Amino acid sequence: MAAAGERRREPQRHDFVRQAKRDDAPAHGEDVGVVVLARQARHVEIVAERRAHAGHFVRRDLFPLTAAAQHDAAIGAAVGDGAADADADRRIVDRRLAVGAVIVDAVSEPRERLLQMFFQCEAGVVGAHRNSHGQRLYYVREMIPSVVISARGENRLRDGHPWIYRADVADVRAQAGDVVLVRGPRARVLGHALYSDRSQIALRMLAGAAAPAPGASGGDVDADALIRRRLDAAIAFRESLAIDATAYRLVHGEADLLPSLIVDRYGEYLVVQALSQGMDRRLPAIVSALQDLVHPRGILARNDPRARTLEGLEQRVDVLAGEVPESVRVTELGIAYDVDLRRGQKTGLFLDQRENRAAAAQYARGRLLDCFSYNGGFALVLGRRCQETIAIDVSEDAVARVRQNAAQNGVAVDARVGNVFDELRGMERLGERFDTIVLDPPAFAKNKASVANARGGYKEINLRALKLLEPGGTLVTCSCSYHVNEADFAEIVYDAALDAQTHVTVVEKRMQGRDHPVLLGVPETYYLKCFILRKLA
Ligand code: SAH
Secondary structure, X not given: OOHHHHHHHHHHHHHHHHHHHHHOHHHHHOEXXXXXXXXXXXXXXXXXXXXXXXXXXXXXXXXXXXXXXXXXHHHOOOOOOOHHHHHHHHHHHHOOOEEEEEEEEOOOHHHHHHHHHHHHXXXXXXXXXXXXXXXXXXXXXXXXXXXXXXXXXXXXXXXXOOEEEHHHEEEEEOOOOOEEEEEOOOOOEEEEEEEOXXXXXXXXXXXXXXXXXXXXXXXXXXXXXXXXHHHHHHHHHHHHOOOOEOEEEEEEHHHHOOOOEEEEEEOOEEEEEEXXXXXXXXXXXXXXXXXXHHOOOEXXXXXXXXXXXXXXXXXXXXXXXXXXXXXXXXXXXXXXXXXXXXXXXXXXXXXXXXXXXXXHHOOXXXXXXXXXXXXXXXXXXXXXXXXXXXXXXXXXXXXXXXXXXXXXXXXXXXXEEOOHHHHHHHHHHHOOOEEEEEEOOOXXXXXXHHHHHHXXXXXXXXXXXXXXXXXXXXXXXXXXXXXXXXXXXXXXXXXXXXXXXXXXXXXXXXXXXXXXXXXXXXXXXXXXXXXXXXXXX
């Protein structure tokens, strides 16, 4: 506890002892017990018990005990008189999740009131209730869950990265999904984070030491208030963007200082994804904040990404509030889409490409080929400006939706089920030519190990597309693999141009839309690259 806090409490402590002496002298002989409880996975267990005279208890024992419980259990050095006391203290500090608790037994009423006052005001102890026999007063203070990280972890935080990997965790006194106090190797407080006991990413920072802490006790209530403020700011930012769509991202995880939380808006409905133990545990509070801030007709949790299994969390889809229909109509850039929020890819649509579709439309003309079309985002927006549009996707469901969306919006699209790799080769054999080609494949590199294969895949489709493109034509080429960064992707496309024996200029270098912003210093948040290229000859 801060020195200032100690000074502030000092007079009160003396008052209490003085008052106790004056008002109820015999009470000094009464028994007051100190019990320290340890919270195990699902129950509370008594791990140490001492009995002492009240005065002794107040002056000597309670402070080290509450300090031990409140701060860092490791600080709780034995201050007791005897070896037994020392042992008890040590047992407290050995426990990972200690809860300091005091049981006041069989004391006279005025004294009970004083004790109550003392525990609540001085020791900052919270909560008081009687047991089933109405005999005792219990005062319980939960220890702040905490995690100590290594010097390397501390450096990483200082560089602005909000993740701490398991290898940089030195000591854990917390449970899965807790909001924890993060300390450096020399006990310096570094901030608060969400703790995961399964993921390689053990900590996701919520607040640095300088930022307002999630609350004096590190408890859930204040973390929830912090999350609510961040939600409010994230939503206000999206409102300021004047987005030409009724579907867009409201919360983009780390980039909104809400690590591992995604919230997408589809008209009057919201879709959330909680991708860590900590965010998963806070979903009820998140849902209630979203209801207050957005007033949606329904909130769906698309908690089915595979990333959840790395956290030991179930993959599931649940309606968390209101009602969510089977199909939700939204518009984007003047095109209407019927979206299946429960089963569509990602949270229903690829919202991150909206601005790239709008940019690409400026160059679209003649014959258009949209590869990896999904529900037809590029085909429909660009197709309005083209003479002929072919869309290809390997998924029959996706192609059925392209046809439905095309009919609904009055855009002519020849939507085909097929493997783009085969189709491009086939078209090349047939001598087909296009004026505009879009390549928006799924992430070929899902992890570092698959980067070499992914490079081959990206090069192949870009090479084929450049061969199919007329001179003067436009290639819109994308990669959403974080593991292939912008420079890598530029190199791959350059290799493809060399092999295709053509000169290519970069007309625009783009990324994910403004509602999916990139957090500087956190490369993981820059995943989508989109180059608009012109084939010269
Ligand atoms: N361009 C789309 C998003 C594409 S997502 C949009 O703007 O909304 C990637 C799509 O590629 C998915 O729909 C998936 O079904 C499809 N896909 C994956 N591998 C494929 C392959 N080899 N050939 C064709 N489509 C493929």
